[in-house]
Amino acid sequence: MIHIKKLQPLPAKRREEMPNSKLGLTFKEWKANKPNKHKWRNKRWAVLLFMNFLFWASFFFDLSVLEGSLSGSRFFGIYLMDPFNALQEMFVGSRTGYFAMLTTNFFIGFFVILMFYFLMGGRTFCSWLCPYHFLAENAEKLHNYFVKKKKIKEHTYDIRIKYIFWIGFLLLAFFTKTLVFETINPVGIVSRSIIYGPSLLLLWILALLLFEIVYSKRFWCRYVCPIGVTYSALKKVSPVGVKFDLSKCGHCRDCQDVCLVPHELWFVKRGEATKEIHTTGADCTNCGLCVDVCYGDALKLTIKGFDKIT
Amino acid sequence: MGTSKTNINRRQFLKNGTLAVAALGAVGVGANYLKHITKVKNENLLRPPGAVNEDEFIYACIKCGLCVQICPIEAIELADISDGLSYGTPFIDPRKQACDFSCDAMQCVETCPTAALDFIPFKKSGEKAIEEYDKTHNPSDPDYNIFIPQSKAMKAHTDMGTAVINLKTCLAAQGKGFTGSPREDSFTGVYRSPNPKRQERKATPVNEHAFKRDLCDLCVTECPIGDSAIVMDTEDGKNMPRILDGCTGCGVCVMICPSIPDTIVIEKSKTV
Numbered sequence: 001m002i003h004i005k006k007l008q009p010l011p012a013k014r015r016e017e018m019p020n021s022k023l024g025l026t027f028k029e030w031k032a033n034k035p036n037k038h039k040w041r042n043k044r045w046a047v048l049l050f051m052n053f054l055f056w057a058s059f060f061f062d063l064s065v066l067e068g069s070l071s072g073s074r075f076f077g078i079y080l081m082d083p084f085n086a087l088q089e090m091f092v093g094s095r096t097g098y099f100a101m102l103t104t105n106f107f108i109g110f111f112v113i114l115m116f117y118f119l120m121g122g123r124t125f126c127s128w129l130c131p132y133h134f135l136a137e138n139a140e141k142l143h144n145y146f147v148k149k150k151k152i153k154e155h156t157y158d159i160r161i162k163y164i165f166w167i168g169f170l171l172l173a174f175f176t177k178t179l180v181f182e183t184i185n186p187v188g189i190v191s192r193s194i195i196y197g198p199s200l201l202l203l204w205i206l207a208l209l210l211f212e213i214v215y216s217k218r219f220w221c222r223y224v225c226p227i228g229v230t231y232s233a234l235k236k237v238s239p240v241g242v243k244f245d246l247s248k249c250g251h252c253r254d255c256q257d258v259c260l261v262p263h264e265l266w267f268v269k270r271g272e273a274t275k276e277i278h279t280t281g282a283d284c285t286n287c288g289l290c291v292d293v294c295y296g297d298a299l300k301l302t303i304k305g306f307d308k309i310t
Numbered sequence: 311m312g313t314s315k316t317n318i319n320r321r322q323f324l325k326n327g328t329l330a331v332a333a334l335g336a337v338g339v340g341a342n343y344l345k346h347i348t349k350v351k352n353e354n355l356l357r358p359p360g361a362v363n364e365d366e367f368i369y370a371c372i373k374c375g376l377c378v379q380i381c382p383i384e385a386i387e388l389a390d391i392s393d394g395l396s397y398g399t400p401f402i403d404p405r406k407q408a409c410d411f412s413c414d415a416m417q418c419v420e421t422c423p424t425a426a427l428d429f430i431p432f433k434k435s436g437e438k439a440i441e442e443y444d445k446t447h448n449p450s451d452p453d454y455n456i457f458i459p460q461s462k463a464m465k466a467h468t469d470m471g472t473a474v475i476n477l478k479t480c481l482a483a484q485g486k487g488f489t490g491s492p493r494e495d496s497f498t499g500v501y502r503s504p505n506p507k508r509q510e511r512k513a514t515p516v517n518e519h520a521f522k523r524d525l526c527d528l529c530v531t532e533c534p535i536g537d538s539a540i541v542m543d544t545e546d547g548k549n550m551p552r553i554l555d556g557c558t559g560c561g562v563c564v565m566i567c568p569s570i571p572d573t574i575v576i577e578k579s580k581t582v
Contacts, residue, residue: 059378069374072373072374072424081372082372089370101428102425103422106424158323158326158327164327165334168334172341176342178395179369180337180395183391183395184337196378223330
């Protein structure tokens with residue numbers, strides 16, 4: 001694996017440096033200070049539901065607003081392509097020579113999507129648009145409830161296997177000369193079922209959700225989904241992310257509890273942070289759940305460089 | 311390096327990685343099995359105009375459904391997983407709703423972003439027709455309209471398949487006539503009549519058209535392509551509709567045929 005030179009962590013904060021001590025409050029009083037609002041979550045769910053409604057309405061009422069489905073669409077005449085779908089297509093096309101047939105609109109759609117999600121923070125797609133995410137996010141709550149009640153055990157895997165799946169699905173497409181992934185892709189299946197009416201494959205979605213509820217939390221999104229991996233590559237270079245300010249952090253780690261990808265918030269643990277300011281990494285979906293829960297406003301959704309202006 | 315923590319991590323990665331590769335292998339085997347089913351089922355799936363050959367179509371189509379959305383008469387549907395790997399790909403059921411070229415401009419072909427429905431040949435044949443038209447027509451003429459020859463050429467270029475008529479059940483072959491609306495009352499399919507008297511700009515329900523024929527010839531008179539596609543043979547006192555090379559496989563004859571059971575079917579084009 002790739003070895004990155006690790007920075008030495010900063011010394012753990014002393015008691016008087018904690019944000020609650022500075023205000024002269026106990027830790028409990030400080031936490032009670034901020035009621036848990038769902039500001040970002042409500043915004044996010046509104047956007048997610050509205051966009052999927054727009055897909056449906058564009059077909060149902062024959063509006064030329066957002067035609068197509070999440071695997072490929074047209075927004076007021078501008079083509080948009082699912083990036084992994086496009087990659088598969090180009091991969092197979094390079095083998096069979098079909099590549100030369102692909103239209104200009106295909107490449108426009110591919111690059112518009114790449115540019116858009118580069119600006120919007122890569123995996124932002126997942127939590128702000130993906131209809132499967134919406135189902136899985138609620139399934140995750142159910143899962144957490146069962147774990148808390150000790151009805152079931154948590155099963156985790158190595159998150160790096162998603163890269164194996166990413167390469168694997170591309171290779172499968174290459175060798176079978178079919179878009180194999182698209183047949184089992186929950187994003188496409190749910191999106192198409194919303195727009196064009198239910199498909200038999202919804203049973204597969206149901207099975208997947210059940211598996212995620214009773215066995216392994218967010219199995220598909222965390223360990224498999226190659227669309228997410230494609231977007232996370234964009235997140236790596238994207239200016240959008242959740243900014244962490246060590247000086248405001250009380251190390252309660254409530255944010256890690258609500259986070260959909262807790263490993264991205266590794267720096268909130270006391271004595272782990274290596275810098276005063278951290279930004280979340282590739283897997284962060286910019287969902288804002290941690291921002292909502294943070295008592296000291298140590299976490300904020302930001303665009304790099306913008307906070308210096310305002 | 312070499313601490314017990316990284317060793318555990320590496321071991322877990324290898325273990326899970328093996329699992330992932332095994333899962334991918336299973337998906338691959340499953341896909342190949344589905345491919346087998348798909349090959350058989352695909353024989354029945356009539357693809358929209360301009361579809362590239364089936365081997366390419368199965369990966370060229372990204373299942374976005376833009377062709378479904380743009381079709382003004384909703385002729386295109388998406389296949390389900392029961393059709394194997396064709397899941398999400400577009401097809402036309404002509405008995406339910408045929409492609410009657412109502413859009414005049416091959417919209418489904420033009421909208422396809424991956425050229426699974428390939429527009430370039432249509433574009434070329436349209437341009438060629440305009441060139442021919444310009445030779446004999448003057449742009450200052452008030453009747454000058456390049457759209458008509460262009461549209462006609464693009465329609466004629468379509469090759470979804472060929473209609474095949476079962477003469478045993480054909481009303482004309484039995485010498486029977488036909489009166490009334492061609493399909494059962496619950497039928498909702500629409501088409502645009504090629505009859506110049508009706509001058510339809512938009513497709514209307516099939517059952518709104520009432521016919522009175524001494525000898526049933528709906529498939530011949532309602533064909534959107536016309537004489538180059540289907541004619542009525544009346545030799546030796548026997549009547550039988552005959553399909554010609556110009557047939558595009560649009561399926562309007564399949565939809566409008568009043569006989570039960572289905573007399574006309576579209577045989578998918580193999581050469582495209």
